[in-house]
Amino acid sequence: DTAVSQTPKYLVTQMGNDKSIKCEQNLGHDTMYWYKQDSKKFLKIMFSYNNKELIINETVPNRFSPKSPDKAHLNLHINSLELGDSAVYFCASSRGGVGELFFGEGSRLTVL
Amino acid sequence: QQPVQSPQAVILREGEDAVINCSSSKALYSVHWYRQKHGEAPVFLMILLKGGEQKGHDKISASFNEKKQQSSLYLTASQLSYSGTYFCGTEVGSSNTGKLIFGQGTTLQVKP
Numbered sequence: 001d002t003a004v005s006q007t008p009k010y011l012v013t014q015m016g017n018d019k020s021i022k023c024e025q026n027l028g029h030d031t032m033y034w035y036k037q038d039s040k041k042f043l044k045i046m047f048s049y050n051n052k053e054l055i056i057n058e059t060v061p062n063r064f065s066p067k068s069p070d071k072a073h074l075n076l077h078i079n080s081l082e083l084g085d086s087a088v089y090f091c092a093s094s095r096g097g098v099g100e101l102f103f104g105e106g107s108r109l110t111v112l
Numbered sequence: 113q114q115p116v117q118s119p120q121a122v123i124l125r126e127g128e129d130a131v132i133n134c135s136s137s138k139a140l141y142s143v144h145w146y147r148q149k150h151g152e153a154p155v156f157l158m159i160l161l162k163g164g165e166q167k168g169h170d171k172i173s174a175s176f177n178e179k180k181q182q183s184s185l186y187l188t189a190s191q192l193s194y195s196g197t198y199f200c201g202t203e204v205g206s207s208n209t210g211k212l213i214f215g216q217g218t219t220l221q222v223k224p
Contacts, residue, residue, distance in 0.1 A: 031210065041197060043154065043214040056211050090153060101146075101201075101212065103153035 003027050006091050006104035013081060014112055020077045021107045023091030031055075032074040033101070034066060035090040043090070049074055081111045113138060115202045117215035124190050124222050132185040132218045134200030143176050143183040144201040144212060147194075154199060157185075190222045 004025045013019055025032060033056075034046040048056035049068040063079045074091060091104040115136045122130050134143060142161050146154040158167045160176035160183060167174055171188045187194055197219050201212040 041148075041217050043199060043217075045211060045213065048210055050210070100156045100159065101144075101154070102156070105153055 002105075004091055004093055004102050004104040006089075006107050009105060009107060011107060011109045012112065013110070015081055015083060017081050018077065018079045019081060019109070020075055021089055021091075021109075023074045023076070023104055025072055025091075025093040025102070027093055027095075027102060029093040029095050029102070030071055031094045031096065032068065032071070033092040033094075034074065034076050035092060035103075037088045037090060037106070039087070047074075047076075078109075081109075083111050085109060086111045113204060114213055115200055115215040117198075117200055117218045119218060120216070121219040122221070124220065126192060126222055126224055127189050130187045130190060130220060132187075132198050132200075132220070134183045134185070134202070134215055136181040136202050136204070138181065138204045140176075140178065140181055140183075141203040141205050143174075143203075145174055145183075145185050146199045146201065146214075147196045148199065148217075149196040187220070190220075192222050192224065195220055195222045
């Protein structure tokens, strides 16, 4: 069983489109995150949810909207995709605050 | 606010040692270390929570100097499997914030 799973693993789309990435964890963790890793490998936090409540919202464009239907799921919807959105998006979870982060395999988004 | 890692890249022969440093301009609550292999998700190595703390993990250990706002990762008798990009992640402040900021990464290549 995969602890943190993301779908899809690869996304190729045109500028201006809308896309979603889904994340699920079966570890029973309270906190989930979205991180963005750019082409230079810079790993930057975007959002964090604790028990479905948004607790961290970095300076991310409004085009990015996370949704947590329950504490095991955290989805990321991106509107009006831009070239600069191309990156690998990692979902992660942890028990409580920032303990050990368990990362999903990543979703590579390519915007053409 | 992003911690600075040095060196940016290291090339070793099997059996050699390496040190990776992580410096912050702000007071730190905790320092985390992760390793990411090419095309994979980051994997947790260790967390250091107290100033002056040192932790070990097989032949990989780390120290955290709270006063200097620095942490170092020590890899001894390196193996081929140690190759990858090492990231330090820092929690700024005096308590658990739930927000982990990663350094730019240090690429380690171990050759036979």
